[in-house]
Amino acid sequence: MSQKTHASQTAATKPECVSMTGYAQARGEQNGWAIRVSVKSVNHRFLDVRFRLPEGFDVYELRMRQIVRERLHRGHIDVNLNVQPGAAVPVQVNRDLLQAYAQSAEELRRQLGSDAGLDVVSLLRLPGVIGGLAPPLPETDEEQDQLGKALDACLREALLKLDDMRHAEGRHLAEELRTRVARIGQQADQVRDLAKTLTPAFARRLQTRLKELLNGTGIEPARLAQEAALLAERSDISEELDRLRSHLQQFAKLLDGAGELGKKLDFLLQEMHREANTMLSKTPGVETEALAITGLSLEIRAEIEKLREQVQNIE
Numbered sequence: 001m002s003q004k005t006h007a008s009q010t011a012a013t014k015p016e017c018v019s020m021t022g023y024a025q026a027r028g029e030q031n032g033w034a035i036r037v038s039v040k041s042v043n044h045r046f047l048d049v050r051f052r053l054p055e056g057f058d059v060y061e062l063r064m065r066q067i068v069r070e071r072l073h074r075g076h077i078d079v080n081l082n083v084q085p086g087a088a089v090p091v092q093v094n095r096d097l098l099q100a101y102a103q104s105a106e107e108l109r110r111q112l113g114s115d116a117g118l119d120v121v122s123l124l125r126l127p128g129v130i131g132g133l134a135p136p137l138p139e140t141d142e143e144q145d146q147l148g149k150a151l152d153a154c155l156r157e158a159l160l161k162l163d164d165m166r167h168a169e170g171r172h173l174a175e176e177l178r179t180r181v182a183r184i185g186q187q188a189d190q191v192r193d194l195a196k197t198l199t200p201a202f203a204r205r206l207q208t209r210l211k212e213l214l215n216g217t218g219i220e221p222a223r224l225a226q227e228a229a230l231l232a233e234r235s236d237i238s239e240e241l242d243r244l245r246s247h248l249q250q251f252a253k254l255l256d257g258a259g260e261l262g263k264k265l266d267f268l269l270q271e272m273h274r275e276a277n278t279m280l281s282k283t284p285g286v287e288t289e290a291l292a293i294t295g296l297s298l299e300i301r302a303e304i305e306k307l308r309e310q311v312q313n314i315e
Contacts, residue, residue, distance in 0.1 A: 016171060017171065017174040017255055018314065019169035019170040019172075021169055022039075023165065024159070024165060025037060026155070026157035028151075028153060030146060034084045035081070035083055036084075037079065037158045039155075041072070047069065047073060049068050052081065056137045063148060064079065073315060074260060081151070097128050098123055101126050177307060180306060195236075195237055240275045244300075247275070262311060269307055273301065273304050276300045279297045280294060
């Protein structure tokens with residue numbers, strides 16, 4: 001079994017995260033044509049395929065487009081087809097046209113009074129002077145089909161290489177995503193531990209504030225505890241932390257799957273971003289514990305933003 005076939009089968013049987021970024025090319029030859037197909041892909045919400053084909057090769061675009069659609073599902077795809085003579089071909093010079101160009105150039109030189117001489121190389125570059133630089137396009141159905149099959153094979157090879165590259169990049173992306181998800185999980189655990197200390201912190205703040213307002217008059221401990229509990233309840237972020245933890249677990253589970261993951265991961269990140277914002281809005285105050293929770297929530301939100309940027313490149 002060839003290495004290329006083995007890589008393809010491995011990618012097909014082992015669930016993997018796939019990147020939308022990649023580049024590959026393949027070469028072939030048929031009927032005197034040297035064929036080169038290059039395929040470049042970048043991220044895109046949907047599948048957007050664009051072809052650049054030489055003049056006269058538009059007839060093959062539909063079949064090539066279908067091949068691309070069979071292999072790729074998302075991304076902006078640029079397919080470039082380049083064809084050149086595979087061997088030396090006879091060069092034909094249209095001497096009548098060349099003579100006409102030369103006469104016109106000479107007449108113009110005299111009218112302008114220029115001393116510049118004729119540049120033969122420049123004349124040879126004029127349209128129509130040189131012919132026979134490329135093999136003729138197929139005329140029969142059989143020749144067209146042979147060339148079409150050669151183009152198909154070249155394109156499939158390029159797409160196979162592109163697929164290998166996108167899988168390799170996807171594996172690298174998945175590892176980075178897992179690292180960031182684990183970091184967010186650790187930060188969320190720290191927030192949960194700090195949140196448990198908020199009620200005593202609120203009680204201390206209330207006691208200090210009430211002493212200032214009541215000019216030293218005492219306050220019942222039960223009432224103080226009740227008010228502190230009410231403040232803690234309004235600032236309770238346990239539900240947000242639970243939902244964030246659930247989203248992180250779903251995110252990690254999706255990374256171990258296959259298929260079009262990008263949109264699902266992006267949706268989860270939107271929900272995670274919402275939970276982080278809610279934690280920020282529900283943690284007021286300048287106590288050390290509250291400030292620590294705010295700082296961690298900002299770090300969590302920053303990590304989520306980085307995840308969203310990376311997920312945009314996943315198929």
